[in-house]
Amino acid sequence: MKTLSDVTIVCVSKYFDAEQMIRLFQMGYKDMGENRVDVFLEKYHQLQQYKIKWHFIGHLQRNKAKHIINKIDVLHSLDSLELAKTIQALREKPLEVFIQLNATEETQKYGVDIKNLSSFYEELKKYDKIKVLGLMTMGKIDDFEGTKKAFEITCKLRKDMHLKFASMGMSDDYALALTYDTTHVRLGRYFKSILEESHGTV
Numbered sequence: 001m002k003t004l005s006d007v008t009i010v011c012v013s014k015y016f017d018a019e020q021m022i023r024l025f026q027m028g029y030k031d032m033g034e035n036r037v038d039v040f041l042e043k044y045h046q047l048q049q050y051k052i053k054w055h056f057i058g059h060l061q062r063n064k065a066k067h068i069i070n071k072i073d074v075l076h077s078l079d080s081l082e083l084a085k086t087i088q089a090l091r092e093k094p095l096e097v098f099i100q101l102n103a104t105e106e107t108q109k110y111g112v113d114i115k116n117l118s119s120f121y122e123e124l125k126k127y128d129k130i131k132v133l134g135l136m137t138m139g140k141i142d143d144f145e146g147t148k149k150a151f152e153i154t155c156k157l158r159k160d161m162h163l164k165f166a167s168m169g170m171s172d173d174y175a176l177a178l179t180y181d182t183t184h185v186r187l188g189r190y191f192k193s194i195l196e197e198s199h200g201t202v
Contacts, residue, residue: 002178004185010055012188014039018046020195025050027198033057033186037064044071057186059110062086069095076100076136076167079110084127091129098136098167101157103150109138117157134158134165134183139173147173151180
């Protein structure tokens with residue numbers, strides 16, 4: 001079975017200030033993920049001298065995309081053709097993206113519906129500024145069986161579509177995601193103990 005050493009760990013850096021992020025970077029964690037445009041921009045400018053690989057993991061509104069689209073390295077939340085068109089218009093070079101899949105089929109969640117995934121993926125092939133890496137999904141809060149089903153569905157669809165990567169698993173459910181062959185996990189609270197052990201309390 002996979003362990004964390006086998007996957008890309010994206011540090012959900014909304015939990016940490018710039019100084020703590022530098023400490024994590026110096027420990028070897030080079031992938032940082034933000035979910036708010038304003039916070040991302042603040043940290044991006046504070047940490048420009050560090051060769052961080054920036055992941056945007058939150059819902060990206062089209063009217064805010066222009067502020068970050070040429071600063072991020074990976075987008076984990078492509079969920080509409082409208083956003084794809086915005087990226088195509090603004091991005092200077094191809095952007096690596098995960099298609100966000102609403103695998104739990106919850107109406108309050110963002111993401112492409114399972115039934116629309118195939119046609120959505122085909123449409124994205126028209127855009128040369130978008131490079132699809134794989135699928136991203138989120139589990140169901142406080143629902144192990146619901147999360148398991150979502151990861152299972154995403155794993156199968158990724159393989160059926162011959163996509164190389166999957167972004168599944170956060171601090172509470174990454175162990176389950178590892179059993180479904182995830183390649184990227186998004187961890188935030190997980191790093192608090194690492195910082196505490198290395199240098200006092202957070």
